[in-house]
Amino acid sequence: MTAKQRGRPRNAQADTAILEAARDLMAAEGYERMTMEAIAARAGVGKQTVYRRWPSKAAIVAEAVMAGHLGIRAEDPPRTGDVAADLRDWLGQFFGQLGQPTAVAVIRGLAAAATDGGADAEQLYERFTGPSREQMLDLLRLGVEHGQFRTDLDIEATADAVAGTLLYRALVPPSAVLDTDAAGFLDLLLLGMTPRAGLDEGDR
Missing domain, CATH: 1.10.357.10 (Tetracycline Repressor, domain 2)
Structure with a gap:
């Protein structure tokens, strides 16, 4: 069993709430003013729940990008020949x-x-x-x-x-x-x- 498999499985609903909370806080307050504590409070979870999943707010932002929660990725470029x-x-x-x-x-x-x-x-x-x-x-x-x-x-x-x-x-x-x-x-x-x-x- 690997380290990632130990303990209770991650709660997908909590993950989503945390990522969306980070997105909303970045939009409202900016990245620099956003804190792990504020993310936890907005997501309705404990601070340790956030830290168990991500070690830093930068890691949360990276995950939010990968999961598509930030909504700023454009579609693949068209290929019409022009x-x-x-x-x-x-x-x-x-x-x-x-x-x-x-x-x-x-x-x-x-x-x-x-x-x-x-x-x-x-x-x-x-x-x-x-x-x-x-x-x-x-x-x-x-x-x-x-x-x-x-x-x-x-x-x-x-x-x-x-x-x-x-x-x-x-x-x-x-x-x-x-x-x-x-x-x-x-x-x-x-x-x-x-x-x-x-x-x-x-x-x-």
Whole structure:
């Protein structure tokens, strides 16, 4: 019998209550002000019940991401053959959520949790940030292969620019995030990736 199998089995209802409590507290108060005690109180369980399941609030956030309780993961990117349009639609899902105060609070909480470091930060990257980044890299590679994006496109830098812009938008006041901002950024991004027809080598 392993260590994970000893003792009473975990209560799935309590797990759900704890994860949802963490989500609600992050949205209402922010990650830094959220405490394990507050999570326990909101979930209606004892503090030790929380600590038996997760050693830290960062671990709870990581689990909430993996279990889908934070509700900020976009659908898989479409594959219509028009990579630029697919990229615009897919990124639009992420940008569209930045107008929702709850989603913004959750993204800020994820950023704060990631700075805690250790295994929890690794889990956040492996289960949330990493897969989304790989999906974007795949789209960018496909665009280059199909001649829709520049052959000299730095796909790693492009992916980082998108992630940085999304995080920046989450850090500014929600009232400053407009749909036109997202559209303008995506237009600029796609324009920069598009092959520059008729441009001489000497003009670059």
